Amino acid sequence: MAGSHVGYAALYKAIRIGDWDAVNEFLQHQPNTLSGEITATSDSALRIAVDAGNLSIVEKLVQLMHEEDLEIRDNSGDTALHMAAVYGKYRMAECMVSKNTKLFTTGNSSGSLPVPVNLAISFGHMKLARYLYCLTPPEYLMPERGDNGGDIFVEKIYTGTLGKTARTILFPV
Template sequence: MGSPVILEKPYGAAMSGDWESMIEQFEYFFSPVSHSLDTVLHLAVHSNKKKPLKDLLEIVKEKESPLTEEDFLKIKNKFGNTVLHEATIYGNYEAVRLLVERCPDLLKEKNNYGETPLFTAAGFGEAEIVEFLIRSKPKQCVDDKNRLLSIHSKRSEDGLSIHRATLW
């Protein structure tokens, strides 16, 4: 099985930060554009800025889209990461805020390793993002006794131990 093809125009525009030209690349918004099967949204959060992601989401709203915004945001890359997973990994706090506001259900999505975005934020030491996620959507993160919900833990590959996002 060969490597996925990189779609040069949208990938190049995203990598150079030329978000304006992405308007011309709308037909590629919903397709993987990199070897990691990232969409343009995944690449936008790598910029560590809010504006590219916000602008791309506005373009989707303005144009006739084959997917709902929620379905678009739930597209996963090769590692099973949604755009919210990627935003937590890259420490893009503003993108995390925007994504959780637009689609709180992204907090429940697990990647190929069984990790939720809260788990990846904790795993990458993004304490500010962990705190924001818990404070903004407590019912999706902790139970009535303020214990982390089991969805934010994962079993080890041998199935014998459980790893939880460490909050503090």
């Protein structure tokens, strides 16, 4: 952390170690921090909690956040849900999308990042991928909306999750 983000070092540390009392106290004094960037790479408190793997902190932060705060992106365009999908954090993802269903269809700001279901598949988190897929609006996976639907299919072939029969049909020997 550098520059204007130095003042958030205590919050960052408290989130990483899972000290809710310290996190809550910091947020009481600086409530705007909940929806702000607290690192030089534009990470939010929620994004840091996901990265730390701290479900309890994630749940408490989500409770305090406004729906639109869950759409905050880091410098790479990732939301906290994108990171939960990468790490396979099912309960974290469930917590976030229960508050904001727009997260299912959120790619990054440049449009180059896949929706969360694609990330879950890519990283082999099939339980989470199935959950996200079932809740992702089908129209968002149609070709006219971009590559997300096709990418899901390709990733399922690549990861072998379509099964032997599907591979034989698609790629006969």
